[in-house]
Amino acid sequence: MERLTRTVLAAPKTILIGAFVLLVLFGVYGGGVAGHLLSGGFEDPHSESAQAAKILENEFERGGIQVIFKLDAPNRDVTADPVVARVGQRLVTDLKEFDFVQQPILSIWSDPAAAKNLVSTDKSSTLIVVPLAGGENVAPGHAEDLADRFAGETDGVRITATGQGKVFADTNKQVSKDLFLAESIAIPISFVALVLIFGGIIAAALPLAVGIFAIAGTLALLRLFALFSDVSIFAMNLATAMGLALAIDYTLLIITRYREEVARGGSRESAIYRAMATAGRTVTFSAITVGLSLSGLLLFPQYFLRSFAYAGLAVVVVALLGSLVITPALLAVLGDRIDSGDLRKPVRRLFGRPEHGFIPVEQTWWYRFVQWVLRRAVPIALIATAVLMVLGAPFLSIKLGFPDDRILPTSHSSRVAMDEIRADYPRKLGGEVTVVVSGSSDRVVDDYAARLSAVPGVDAVTSPDGVFAQGRPIAPRQSEDRSGDHRVLTVVSNTDPLDEAGKALLAGLRAVPKPADTDVKFAGIAASTEDTVASIYRHLPWVLLWIAVATFVLLFLFTGSVVLPVKALVLNMLSLSATFGAIVWIFQEGNAGALGTTATGFITATMPILMFCVAFGLSMDYEVFLLGRIREEWLKSGKTRADSDHAVAFGLASTGRVITAAALLMAIVFAAMIASQVSFMRMFGLGLTIAVLMDATLIRMLLVPAFMRLAGRANWWAPAPLRRLHDRIGLSES
Structure with missing residues (x-):
């Protein structure tokens, strides 16, 4: 760290010029990143x-993602009106001209047998269901092209695209x-908060400058990643939010320590060296911890989750680089001018208040507050733990599901159309389950289809040769639902x-004995949802193990203790369970108006683990900030029980203001995401806001000092072999 600072x-001016050139390059390359990212995964x-x-x-050129055209003809019977028929038939004919449109296109004109499913109960509207090739990566673009071309009004028939x-x-x-809205909210409010924290406009601008650098760099890296891998567009939200939040956090810690060293009477150059040797090193440890937590998402096969690992690792690297290089360069170039524009001076003169000089930590409100907590450690630990457990209770009833159109606000045309379909059509869309049977004869497949049709809740099962209902054939059929040894x-x-009915139906179908020597695979919305949830649960233990082991090892190397890492893991899990309890209570159960979203009775399956990895990493971020100062004071002491209490109080008092300020700023950044119109991103923003605020208050101010008081000197215990290992390879701020 000293060599880097030197x-x-x-050449601080050269460094800043280089950083500005990089910022421009990042902005040019990363500015169009959204066009290279995907919405599935x-x-x-x-x-x-x-x-x-x-x-x-x-094999069959079917089963692709659907776009649905809803044709509305108020006060007319769409099944008999010749104008509606002409418009609909022309639309079907035009759609067949596109290479990416798969067959069959379902409509009342191309498949009269489907009329009862594709006509509203009042017969004033009908649906044309169009499957599109390209999967979730390409099909949405095709859907947008078709909607732009065909949606609108023709001969009094209104055509709306959805699906x-x-x-x-x-x-x-x-x-x-x-994303633009969140940045427009977060950046100006963060600047105002920074002015209040630092007291000056120049000092407040430094963290924002590093934050903008981190956002631009991360977006550029995301576009680079998109050249080699599928990357979700939702990762941009994390890139911008964490880019701003981490850069502010890290820069805030360094500048606060720099000002502290200047207030102690040191020169500005020596203050920079001291700030980087202490706070700079802590920031590095913190960034590694956050990166390790987010890297756990790489273990999931869903590229939606992996994309957040890409964004998280990129933002940690760029924010750390900006904090360790740009911040000391700015401090060196600005010198005394960093305190210019100090708004506190005229306010103090106005009210006749004296200038504040350096105040010893032991005389601060924070130190007195921690001493108060230490004297009441047992009741505070019990009450705070009980509160967190009560808040986390709703988490026990969490249900996971797959996102659909209801993630969009009710004003979107595609959402409006789907709401109308749910309300006005007798049959649920997407209720079909497709079964691919490989390696069997037609007779065996038909026998299997008959047995599937006997499952409760099944109306009928079609095979290449017939239609079956209630366990017996009801009509012959000749179709192209066979290719090689595959039957559909x-x-x-x-x-x-x-x-729940859809889940029960799928379970019943999968319970039907499969034909011998055949391979049977189920597809459809219900199957995709169940498989996704099962995949998350299957990979989750490995992700949790990776995060726990990596965090434990890093905190052991940082503290030399095996007790403090365990304490950190337990308290973070307790805090996050309360956060998830709030999310379930609001967004799954629909309390508090579901915060303006549509409560579907389940949580989007990928979001809890994503929130866990991000929130866990950020909470460990503050843990490292705090333990760095506590350990620094502990190492100077005589290592008695009283010294342990003093180190806890001193460390928390030294970092309490900066951690609270950092948490407030990070909460502002994440709270801006609550303005998102996509429901699970609104949930993401609220969840992280709650997690950050709860961690900085209930955990850091109450539970951490209470538990460290109860542990006493045991906080720093490690078995002799591990203690010797730490002496050889451990990390240190000294």
């Missing part, structure tokens, strides 16, 4: 449903709008694939 201070590509979808796509493909496309556009069965049902 290099920066040798929720499915496990190795799951049974995903493999079935591949077979349907490659999964259009919802994905609308979500892409909405995320970009939300379609299970028709009126169940909602996302509710």
Whole structure:
């Protein structure tokens, strides 16, 4: 750290010019990143449903993501009106001209047998269901192109585009709008808060400058990652939020320590060296901890989750680079001018208040407050733990599901159309389950189809040769639902694939004995949802183990203790369970108006683990800040029980103001995401805001000092072999 600081201070202006050039390059390259990112990535590509979808796509050219055209003709019967028929038939004919449109296109004109499912109960509207090739990566773009071309009004018939493909496309556009809105909210409010914290305009501008550098650099890296891997567009939200939040956090810690050293009477150059040797090193440890937590997302097969690992690792690296290089360079160039524009001086003169000089830590309010907590450690620990457990209780009833159009606000045309379909049509869309049977004869497949049709909740099952209901054939059929040794069965049902009835139907179908020597795979919304949730649960233990072991090892290397890492893990889990309890209570159960979103009775399956990794990393961020100062004071002491209490009080008092300020600023950044119009990103913003504030208050101000008081000198215990190992390879701020 000293060598890095010496290099920066040798040519600070050159460093800043280079950083500005990099910022421009980042901005040029990363400015158009949204056009290179994707809106899907929720499915496990190795799951049974995903493999079935591949077979349907490659062998049958069907089963793609759908765009649905809803034709409305008020006060007319769409099944008999010749004008509606002419408009609909022309639309079907035009759609067949596109290479990416798969067959069959379902409409009352191309498939009269489907009329009862594709006409509203009052017969004033009908649907044209169009499957699109390209999967979730390409199909949404095709859906957008078709909607732009065909949506509108023709001969009094209103045509609206909706369906999964259009919802994905609308979500892409909405995320970009939300991102701009969140930045427009977070940056000015953060600047005002920084002015209040630092007292001066110049000092307040430094963290924002590093934050903008971190955001631009991360977006550029995301575009680079998109050249080699699928990257979700939702990762941009994390890139901007964490870029600003971490850069402010890290810069705030360094500048605060720098000012502290100047107030002690040191020269500004020596203050920079001291700040970087202490706070700079802590920032580095903190960044590694956050990076390790987010890297756990790489273990998931869903690229939606992996994308957040890409964004998180990129933002940690760029924010750390900016903090360790740009911050000391700015401090060196500005010198005394960093305190110019200090708004506190005229305010003090106005009210006749004296200037504040250096105040010893032991005389601060923070030190007295921690001493008060230490004297009441047992009741505070019990009460705070009970509060967190009560807040976390709703988390026990969490239900995971798959996002649909209801993630969009009710004003979006695609959402409005889907709401109308749910209300006005007798049959649930997406209730069908597609079964791909490989390696069997037609007779065996038909026998299997008959047995599937006997499952409760099934209306009918179609095979290449017939239609079956209630366990017996009801009509012959000749179709192209066979290719090589693959046969396709379609299970028709009126169940909602996302509710409990849909799950029960799928379980019943999968429980039917499969034909011998055959491979059977289920596809459809219900199967995709179940496979996604199962995949998350299957990978979750490994992710949690990785995060726990990596965090434990790093904190052991940082503190030399095996007690403090365990304490940190337990308290963080306790805090996060309370955060998830609030999320379930609001967004799953619909309390507090579901915060302006639509409560669907479940949480989007990928969000809890994403929130856990991000929130856990950020909470460990503050843990490192705090333990760095506590350990620094502990090492200077005689290592008695009283010295341990003093070190806890001194460390928390030294960092209490900066951690609280950092948490407030980070909460502002994440709270700006609550303005998002995509429901699970609003949930993401609220969850992280709660997690950060709870961690900085209930955990850091109450539970940490209480538990460290109860542990006493045992806080620093480690077995002799590990103690010797730490003496050889341990990390230190000294």
